[in-house]
Each structure stands twice: as structure tokens, then as C-alpha cells.
Amino acid sequence: MSAASSEPASDLLFVTGPPAVGKMTVGQEIADRTGFRLLHNHLTIEPVLQLFPFGSAPFKRLVGDFRRRLVEEAAASDLPGLIFTYVWAHDVPEDHAVVERYAQCFRVRGGRVLHLELTAELRERLSRNTGPSRLAAKPSKRNVDASRRNLLDLDARHRLNSEPGELDGWADASLRIDNTHRSPQDVANEAIDHFGLAVPREAP
Structure with a gap:
């Protein structure tokens, strides 16, 4: 048995919810405080859009x-x-299969799979959809009219938040937060406490 096998396995934290709910911003807050790495969904989307249509x-x-x-x-x-952010359409079986496939990469190594689900009122999400941090990180959202239409279309076609009890037992620990009127820092603090994530102590 190698020495590395005795090290604690990494955790996978899913941050899910509808577009512009704050997944990337909350995920970055958690990453900044824990040392986790953030893989928000547009890190893979934007380069591919340079070659092929969405x-x-x-x-x-x-x-x-x-x-x-x-x-x-x-x-x-x-x-x-x-930390992996994802717009999870709970009415689409393929989405659940994708999320489970990613989860298994960590489960087979003994890591925890954690799930933070965010929800917010539509009016607030439409406001966040044009926020400067979102537009800076996601060039494809800079056509704000098209982005707004896409947000509303996804809401109309899919169920982007889970129903009560739907995901019971799926993750090792889960937390659902309505962040309509809460700051990303506040949400990150609650998630870190709830999941027991280690926060490195600052050097003196």
C-alpha cells in the first residue's frame, strides 16, 4: 500500500441551481476559504464556444x-x-446520470460527495444575470437579451430545483439555501459550517 493511500480522500462539492442563482460566486467564496478548487460550468463551455455552437x-x-x-x-x-457548479435539470434523467458519474469518481476513492443547492426568486436572478462578475467570467452571457431569454426558457422547460425529499440519501451531506436576500459570503459560511469543511488557519 502506498503512502498516498493513507491520505484523506478529496471531497466533491456540487453547487447546483438555476442560471444566475449565484453558484459561481458562492463556489468562489468557499474555494477562497477552504483551498478547494472551483470548476464552474462555464470554464469548459466558453473555450468550446469559440469553435462550435452551443x-x-x-x-x-x-x-x-x-x-x-x-x-x-x-x-x-x-x-x-x-467544487463543481451545475445547472441540474431534475426532470432530465441524463442529468442525474452525469452528476452520478462525476460523484462516483470521488466515491470510489473514499471521498465525500456533498450537495449545496441554491434557489432564488426569479426577479433576483434576472438582476444577477447582468452582474459584472458574471459577465466577466462568462463572455457568452454578454449578449444580455439572449441570456435573459435563455434563462426564462430554461425555467419554462425544466425543473431546476429539486422537490422535497427527492434527493434524500443521494449525497453524504446536503444543504438547500434560498439566497434571494443573502450575501455570497453568508451562504458560504453556512455551507462551510454545515459540511464541516476545513478552513486553513492564516499564518501569523
């Missing part, structure tokens, strides 16, 4: 392959943990 077959293949390989490598690494 939703096309090559786009889906490449984004799926990139995410899978990144998650696999993170699970096998000595990183303290990975």
Missing part, C-alpha cells in the same frame, strides 16, 4: 469530455477538494 453535437461531446477528465484528475489528485 448545443451542437461537437459542443456536447467536447464539454462532456473536458468535464469528465477534469473531475477524474481532481479525484485522483492531492487537492483538498473540488
Whole structure:
């Protein structure tokens, strides 16, 4: 048995919820305080959009392959943990299969799978959809009219938050927060406490 096998396994923290609910911002707050790495969904989307249109077959293949390989490598690494943000359509079985596939990369190594689900009122999400941090990190959202239409269309076509009890027992620990009127820092603090994430002590 190698020495590395005695090290604690990394955790995978899913941050899910509808578009513009604050997944990336909350995830970054948690990453900054814990040393976890943040893989927000547009880190894989934006490069592929330079070549192929959203939703096309090559786009889906490449984004799926990139995410899978990144998650696999993170699970096998000595990183303290990975935060993965995802718009999870709970009415689409394929979405559950994708999330479970990523979770298994960590489960088979003894890591925890954690789930933070965010929800917020539509009016607040539409406001956040044009926020400067979102537009800076996600160039494809800078066409704000198209982005707004996409947000409303996804809301109309899919169920982007889970129903009570739907995911009971799926994750090792889970937390659902309505962050309509809460700051990202406040939400991150609650998540860190709830999941018992280690926060490195600052050097004196």
C-alpha cells in the first residue's frame, strides 16, 4: 500500500441551481476559504464556444469530455477538494446520470460527495444575470437579451430545483439555501459550517 493511500480522500462539492442563482460566486467564496478548487460550468463551455455552437453535437461531446477528465484528475489528485457548479435539470434523467458519474469518481476513492443547492426568486436572478462578475467570467452571457431569454426558457422547460425529499440519501451531506436576500459570503459560511469543511488557519 502506498503512502498516498493513507491520505484523506478529496471531497466533491456540487453547487447546483438555476442560471444566475449565484453558484459561481458562492463556489468562489468557499474555494477562497477552504483551498478547494472551483470548476464552474462555464470554464469548459466558453473555450468550446469559440469553435462550435452551443448545443451542437461537437459542443456536447467536447464539454462532456473536458468535464469528465477534469473531475477524474481532481479525484485522483492531492487537492483538498473540488467544487463543481451545475445547472441540474431534475426532470432530465441524463442529468442525474452525469452528476452520478462525476460523484462516483470521488466515491470510489473514499471521498465525500456533498450537495449545496441554491434557489432564488426569479426577479433576483434576472438582476444577477447582468452582474459584472458574471459577465466577466462568462463572455457568452454578454449578449444580455439572449441570456435573459435563455434563462426564462430554461425555467419554462425544466425543473431546476429539486422537490422535497427527492434527493434524500443521494449525497453524504446536503444543504438547500434560498439566497434571494443573502450575501455570497453568508451562504458560504453556512455551507462551510454545515459540511464541516476545513478552513486553513492564516499564518501569523
